[in-house]
Amino acid sequence: MKKVLVSEKAVISMYDFLVNYGQVEEKVAFRYCNFPHERIKEVVYGMQIERFPMDYYQDEYATRGVVLWVCDRSGKKLPYINPLLLGNISAQEIIVRLVMGMDLELLLAGLLRRTDISVIPVSKIPEDSGYTCKKSRQKKIDQKRKEWFE
DSSP, rough: OOOOOOOGEEEEEEHHHHIIITTOHHHHHHHHTTOOOOHHHHHTTTOOOOOOOOOGGGHHHHHHHHHEEEEOOOEEEEEEOOGGOOOSOOOHHHHHHHHHHHOOOHHHHHHOOOSSSSOOOSSSSSTTTTOOOOOHHHHHHHHHHHTTOO
16 A cells, blocks of 8 residues: 555544535434445445545646545544535546546546535635634534434
């Protein structure tokens, strides 16, 4: 397995991945955002989640939004194919086209023409701007979860 150094700016949390890209409701995302990568696919039904193989990864894929780096609660970072792109074409087909050298702009132009989803704008500024520490953000998530499920 090849190791890749990823900037912290390019990494999103499991919660952000589920809500902003997976189009999952906040209640459901709070319930599952603490799950590790190994279990997340088996608990979120109806959402297409596919990991991107590290052997074929290039930095350009992350900068263009084809691949998203997701961090789980333990701090493990893994690349996933952007779920917003997985409606018209399978993950395997995306990987094959990227490996074969298809122009990335052409691939994205074809994949982003989906009518079955509603796009939620994602800002670069974190929602909880007052929380800079990872533990503080986790406390906020735990507090919201406790309020919703009591």
